[in-house]
Amino acid sequence: MPRKIAFLGGGGVRTPLVVFGIDESAKKLDAEELVLYDIDTERVEMIAELGREVVRSNGGSLRVTVVQTEEEAVDGASFVLNSVRVGGIATRAHDECASISCGYPGQETTGPGGVAMGQRTIPIAIKQARLVERLAPKAWIINFTNPAGLITQAIMHHSSARVVGICDTPTEMLHRIQSALKVSASELECDYVGLNHLGWIRRIVVRGQDVTDRVLNDDAILSQLYSAPLFDHELIRALRLIPTEYLFFYYSRRRALENQKRQGSTRGEQIAQMNESLTLRLMNLFSKGDAPGALQAYIDYLNLRSGSYMKLEGEGQSAFDQQAPEEDPFRAASGYHRIALQVMNSLCSNKSDRVIVNTRNGSVLPEIDADDVIETACNIGNDKIEALPAGSLPEAVRGLVLAVKAYERAAIEAAISGSERDLRKAMLLYPSIGEWEPSQDLLKVMRWR
Structure with missing residues (x-):
């Protein structure tokens, strides 16, 4: 059927x-x-x-x-x-601006x-x-x-x-490593560890050979791994791990905040403007019966949006100052739609495929509770998702991962209880906030419901 x-x-x-x-x-x-x-x-x-x-x-x-x-x-x-x-996007824009007003990146x-x-x-x-x-x-x-x-x-x-x-951050990183090393996906194997928006590549293998040190010591390769210059290469070498892009908001909070203040806007505000412009264009084109024109307007929107990703936070540049790439976003090698279809196709297949997704930890990371969700490589097939063994968390990131996971558990509890005290506790545990007094101000300015 x-x-x-x-x-x-x-x-x-x-x-x-x-x-x-x-x-x-x-x-x-x-x-x-x-x-x-x-x-x-x-x-x-x-x-x-x-x-x-x-x-x-x-x-x-x-x-x-x-x-x-x-x-x-x-x-x-x-x-x-x-x-x-x-x-909606207006609430995102509001909360990002409210974060900045309280001294945090938005x-x-x-x-x-x-x-x-x-x-x-x-x-x-x-x-x-x-x-x-x-x-x-x-x-x-x-x-x-x-x-x-x-x-x-x-x-x-x-x-x-x-x-x-699902999230396209890990697969986008793998694609960038693949492009930087000029190898095919079948020739590359990466060891990924972490949580959603808190992950690292700790080992890179090409055709059976460990090339991690080569990558870590090559500035030209490291520069190709991000859409904007987010991380000092010495930071990456100090960790001996390649952080995914959202670690920028942990490792370089002051720089992110300063760039947002200098630009005078946030990513959410810029996307809200893009979305409004797109909606008006689509309404106009559909009213004229020009569906192909509407599709092209949508493609232009996607290229502008992807071409400006992380530029504001990493470089202080406006999305509207960027040169949009002329690409076919539908046939891009990575993206949410790609990983979603990879997961769905694999679940419907008799053959398993290796995909990085968010799933139950089980015994993958021994430091984390079995029922907690982690982001990890899994074999997916035959209507099953099986997380692959990963070993212990690297010492350089163990404390951060455990603290963020403790925050996530507390945040879920706070959302269920509706308790202001529970929510302030969650913010206290969260390394991105980590203090008691500021949570009172945040409660006043953020849109929690």
């Missing part, structure tokens, strides 16, 4: 990318229909129309439909994709902005997971919703739904 795939939060700007991926893999997934649900009914209809143009231009057959309730979307689905932003998933995002989102994610548990008990939730590791753990601890969290 053909599969129905549901997308909660389907009015998001990345949905057409996911449409493309599912349409491209429709035969492998045996997928007939992608059902979108979003509380913004006007926006989701426009995004659905864009998705249909993606399918048409690709010569595909996937049906893209919109429903009015979560129940309609979830009922009988084989996969439930979850990508919700409670409060970032949606890390620091005070990440705490607020988690508190708003955890109850909604658990509610949706329980809906899946009831109406589609055999379905996998493919959790896009940020903070991905935190939300995946909340779903796993407070429902019986099957869930895996």
Whole structure:
């Protein structure tokens, strides 16, 4: 029987990318229909129309439909994709600006902005997971919703739904290493360890040869691993680990904050402007019946957005000062839609594939509780996800990982209890905040609900 795939939060700007991926893999997934649900009914209809143009231009057959309730979307689905932003992009922009006003970098998933995002989102994610548990008990939730590791753990601890969290940060890093070393994906093997948005590459092997030292000692290679010059190369060599990009907000907080202040805006504010401009263009083009023009406007938007990634925080540059690359974002080697489809295709296959995802720790990292969620390499296939052995955390990052995981557990507890004291405790445990008194001010200015 053909599969129905549901997308909660389907009015998001990345949905057409996911449409493309599912349409491209429709035969492998045996997928007939992608059902979108979003509380913004006007926006989701426009995004659905864009998705249909993606399918048409690709010569595909996937049906893209919109429903009015979560129940309609979830009922009988084989996969439930979850990508919700409670409060919308305006709330992200507000919280990033509020973080800066309190002396912290403004970032949606890390620091005070990440705490607020988690508190708003955890109850909604658990509610949706329980809906899946009831109406589609055999379905996998493919959790896009940020903070991905935190939300995946909340779903796993407070429902019986099957869930895996995905993020393109690790796979993007692997792709950059592959490009810098000029090797194919099949020739490269990397040892990744950590949590979502808190991960490191600790070993790089090319065709069976360990090239970690070569990479660490080559400034030209290290410079190619990030979209902006985030980390001093001596920092990387001191750690003997290659940090993923979000570690910038731990290792270089002052620089991130100074760049944001100098620019006078945040990434959230800039994306809000991009989204508003995109919406107006799409409405105008669709009103004229120009669906191909709307698709091109969307491609231009994606290129501008990806080309400006981390430039504000790392260099103090505005997104609107960047030269947008002329690429085909649908066929990019990495991205959320790519890893989502890799996971879904692998779950439907008789052969296993190795993918870095957010899943239950088990015995992978001995320092972390078995039921906690980590981001790690897994073998995925035959409707199963099996985390691969990883050994102990490197000493240089062990304390940070354990502290952030303690924060995540406390943050979930605070979202469930609704207690202000529990929330302040979570912020106290979080290394990005780590003090008691500032949490009182943060409570006044952030949008927690």
